[in-house]
Amino acid sequence: MSKELYDSEKVKGKENLKLSKIDEMVKKGEIDPSNVKFTTWQDKKNDDDEIIGTVRVVQEEDEELAKVEYICHRCQHHGFKKTEYKRPFWVRCENCEKSFSVPRLKGKVDKKNKT
Numbered sequence: 001m002s003k004e005l006y007d008s009e010k011v012k013g014k015e016n017l018k019l020s021k022i023d024e025m026v027k028k029g030e031i032d033p034s035n036v037k038f039t040t041w042q043d044k045k046n047d048d049d050e051i052i053g054t055v056r057v058v059q060e061e062d063e064e065l066a067k068v069e070y071i072c073h074r075c076q077h078h079g080f081k082k083t084e085y086k087r088p089f090w091v092r093c094e095n096c097e098k099s100f101s102v103p104r105l106k107g108k109v110d111k112k113n114k115t
Ligand SMILES: [Zn+2]
Pocket: 072, 073, 074, 075, 076, 077, 093, 094, 095, 096, 097, 098
């Protein structure tokens, strides 16, 4: 990858907001995709509909803690943490301390919001 391109396009565009840690863990066998209970992925957009941040959550069947990887939409900090999943689910950026919410996880639907 060209470093110049990386620098000039740093904030805008999904290509530059790639999450890698969870993919790496899958490759290394630290996460077994067939053992994933639920997962979600959300992009954060600005007013111009540009993607400025992203967050991914993976919860494995036998793990108490969910794995959270994110790129902060405020400061572009790329972080990874393990945290207990509870609703509503908030992730706090370790760099700027901005919190952002993560919507309902896919794969596990509960009927709580049924009206
Ligand atoms: Zn941040």
